[in-house]
Amino acid sequence: MSPTSSLQPLERVRVAVDCMGGDHGPSVTLPACRAFLASHPNAEVLLVGTEESLRPAAGWSRCTLVPASEVIEMDDAVEVALRRKRDSSMRVAIAQLKADDEGHAAADVSVSAGNTGALMAVARYVLKTFAGIDRPAIAALLPNARGGFTKVLDLGANVDCTAEHLLQFAVMGSALVSALDGKDEPSVGLLNIGEEAIKGSETIKRAGELLRAAAAAGQLNFHGNVEGNDIFKGTTDLVVCDGFVGNVALKTSEGLAGMLTQMIKQEFSRTPMSKLAALVALPVLNRFKARVDHRRYSGGALLGLRGLVFKAHGSSDAFAFERALERAYDAARNRLLDRVHDRIRDTPAVLPTAPDEPAAAHAA
Template identity: 40%
Template sequence: MTLPRIALDAMGGDHGVRVMIEGAALARRRHDRFKFLLVGDEERIKNALDNHPNLRGASEILHAPEAVSGDEKPTQALRRARKTSMGLAIDAVKKGNAGAAVSAGNTGALMAMAKLSLRTMPGIDRPALAALLPTLGETDMVMLDLGANTDCDARNLVQFAIMGAAYSRIATGLAEPRVRLLNIGTEEIKGTDSLRDAADKLRKADERLALTFGGFIEADKINRGDVDVVVTDGFSGNIALKAVEGAARFVTDLLRNAFQSSLRSKVGFLVSRPATELLKHHLDPNNHNGAVFLGLNGIVVKSHGSANAKGVANAVAVTARLLEEDLIDRISADLARGTETPAAGRAK
């Protein structure tokens, strides 16, 4: 299958052009159908491509004289959108010169530019940032919103559930992903009015959409493997995500310190190394890199700013899969099957 080319913001991320190009080259080696529009400083991109002839032959360079800084306010970045690598990458999607855009740059600026340029899909009030997180189950879970919207009403949360379920079906292959709302308790009386209202709408929805609504879930249960889509507002979602990532780093560092504490511990590390390597792989954010802005008239994927080449390659792979599986068409179809308020679900 020939994929539309992917516009890559080569100037985004903590490590700059070199790692972004290395990541694209790695993705290209894994899947030779990938083609790229590399956006950024032309001279620096050409220099980086010298080490990656496999990528050079599958890429076109679009020069951008400026880049968005990590601490730049979205309003400031918007004014420079037509000159920056991030803005031009998104514009390429809008104009049909690329099928999707990937950036490891400033999240707020990326959201603002993408929303202004691509607009939201019919039936969607606000886009949401969704990512895959590891679980103890057989598949990863989708969590949204992770920071695009700090304050959400019930209608927003129901729309997030629809979009998250569509993404989950692509990412996991599940026919009816299990959807729950993040809350401070599982009882129906718990939570804000918006949460309870959203839950009521999802419980009462008809069975025309492929998802299973299971009520509320608490933050300490989201990685157990009992849920496929966790829905929340961007404020709570971002805090929960950072807490999960922090806990993962804490466990990794704790094990490292424990195994270095004595000679006996070092011997124990050698014996248990296969298990610890598996744990390290499972907790490495680079292996789950690539968050997507759902609800836009175009695919925009956010890579971790600190991602290494493997992480960038995984973000590209996520992008390609969303293109292959027609994510936007799937969400549109689910919304069309909805009722007066876009909602769906089957309580089981």
């Protein structure tokens, strides 16, 4: 069914890394890059940052140092990132994805732990969106009870989404699942307040119609409406929602997980007897902790741009940043950009059919 299922994986993957982004900058990004290079023999990295910060990486193999004189701070306004800091490590890293006149780009994917608003704005300005995509979206991976990850988008980039935006999210998100999990036709759920098609806001009802039409045309595997609990159940591979709703769902989950963790700690340290129980239960509790460790799935993908940009969580430590690098590597290797591009082109029923420019990095 999918025209992209025959795409061959990339043999080498070039990852442009914004080494200055995030709460910890090079002290986290450099060790993560080094570990990532060691475990991924087909990877190359372009380390972007100030010359002094990158000095420890001089001489690493499969590694190019790309100087940038400025740093976007975590609390810089979008305007500052966009207009004043034109030589920021974030922007230079993203610019590595731009194809030259012959269609060649320096990197296949870019990763930053920098501030989300700035990253979205800079990526959109530098790379532009595909024809048919109004606004890029952020997709995240949330662990589910089936032992996998449910992909959810949008997570905060777009408020006041239209039904057409939600359809675009479904199209792009399907490509993401295909690239990360190898599923040709991932199931898509529309986040709603009930499973019945008649429920929800006018926007949601109309999005349901568009999704059913796209499914009838063989362009999507639309499961139907899903509810908030289905995200963690893993009912569908993908859940699409308005960025406002998605952000609230994500943050609420983080809050609940934090509270439950705190409560478990409190209960196990209440009495001498419970402290003893904690000692015995420690290996089990640690395995549980590792499974729900948010560092394993922090960050996400920016979809809809003419270049692959991955966001790591601002508070990432080296372990979390390395996971983001791996995810970006997998996505680029499995040609997520081409998959998104092909899927958008193949959804003519609802999306614009105007001839599209070639994708930034892998144009023919």
